[in-house]
Amino acid sequence: MQPVSGEIGVSASRGLSPERIRRLFFRVLLYLFLVLTGVVGVMPVLWAFFSSLKPSEEIIMNSLRLLPKVWTLANYIRLPQAAPFGLFFVNSMILSTVSTIFIAFGCTALGFVFAKYRFKGRDFFFFLVIATILIPQQAYLVMQYMMVNLIGAVNTYVGLVFPFVVMSSGIFFMRQNILTIPDELLDFARIDGASEFGIFWYIIFPLSKSAVAAIAIINWVFTWNRFIWPLVVSNSKRLYTMQLGLAYFQRQFDIEYGATLAASVVCMLPIVIAFLIFRRQIIEGITMSGMKA
Numbered sequence: 001m002q003p004v005s006g007e008i009g010v011s012a013s014r015g016l017s018p019e020r021i022r023r024l025f026f027r028v029l030l031y032l033f034l035v036l037t038g039v040v041g042v043m044p045v046l047w048a049f050f051s052s053l054k055p056s057e058e059i060i061m062n063s064l065r066l067l068p069k070v071w072t073l074a075n076y077i078r079l080p081q082a083a084p085f086g087l088f089f090v091n092s093m094i095l096s097t098v099s100t101i102f103i104a105f106g107c108t109a110l111g112f113v114f115a116k117y118r119f120k121g122r123d124f125f126f127f128l129v130i131a132t133i134l135i136p137q138q139a140y141l142v143m144q145y146m147m148v149n150l151i152g153a154v155n156t157y158v159g160l161v162f163p164f165v166v167m168s169s170g171i172f173f174m175r176q177n178i179l180t181i182p183d184e185l186l187d188f189a190r191i192d193g194a195s196e197f198g199i200f201w202y203i204i205f206p207l208s209k210s211a212v213a214a215i216a217i218i219n220w221v222f223t224w225n226r227f228i229w230p231l232v233v234s235n236s237k238r239l240y241t242m243q244l245g246l247a248y249f250q251r252q253f254d255i256e257y258g259a260t261l262a263a264s265v266v267c268m269l270p271i272v273i274a275f276l277i278f279r280r281q282i283i284e285g286i287t288m289s290g291m292k293a
Helices: 002-015 018-051 073-081 083-114 123-133 137-150 157-164 169-176 181-193 197-209 211-223 228-233 242-247 257-292
Strands: none
Touching: 018 257, 073 083, 073 123, 073 257, 083 157, 083 169, 083 211, 083 242, 083 257, 123 169, 137 157, 137 228, 157 228, 169 242, 181 197, 181 257, 197 211, 211 257, 228 242, 242 257
16 A cells, blocks of 8 residues: 555655646646636627617616616617618618629639749739738728729619728738648649639639638728728718718717617627638738748
C-alpha cells in the first residue's frame, strides 16, 4: 500500500508544479477577460431589448434597472401605425440580398481571375483593387451620385443597389482563398474538356463555399446597416430602408424613445438571426483565409 500513496504524492506534487499553476492562472485571466468583454458587448443590446418592453415614462427615468417594472408590447404595436415599417423592411431586404448575390459571385469570379490567370498588368490591377479599400465612401460619394443621376437611376432600386455590387476587400479575401486550390486540379478539368466557366462553377465555387459564405454574411450585415447612401439617393419614403425609418421617431422637441428602441430591435433581429445560422461558415471562412494569407 505504501508505494501507491507514494505515487499519489508524486502525482499531487506534479499537479501543483509552478508551471501548471502559472498556466492555470493565465487561463483563468483569459476566461475572465473574455467574459467581461462579452458582457460589455452584449449589455447595450440587452438594455435596448428590455427597454423596448418598457412604457415611455419608465425609459426616460434616470435608473440603471435592466428589467422593466411594467412589461408592455405597446411600442411594437405602434410601429406600423407610426411608419410603414413593412415597406422599409422589404427595401432593406432587397438592398442587402441583391447586393450579396452580386458580391458573392463577383468577388469569387474576380478572385479566381487574379489567383489563377496570368496576364499583363494583373499585379497592377490587383494593386488598384487593394488601394480602393483604403478610400472611404464619403470621398467619392458625389461621383457615385453623379453617375447614378446620369443613368436616370436616382430614387430607384437600381440606384439604391448600385454602389454595393462591388466589394474590394471581398476580392482580396477570395483571391487568398482560391490561391491554395491546386493548379493541377484545374489542369485535369481542362484536359477532360471542362470550360473555364465550368471550372469556376463546379470546382472553384464549391471548394470556396466557406469563404463565400463569410463574404456573403459580412456584406449582408454591412449593407443592411448602410445609412448615408440610401439617404442621398432616395427622395421619397418609398425607397427608405430600416435605418432611415428610425428617423421617423425624432420630433422637433422630443424623441419617442420607446418606439425608437422597438424599431432598433427589429433592425437588429435579422442580423442576429443571420449570424446564429451562419456563424460556423463565417468563422471557418475568416480563419481559413487568414491561414492561407
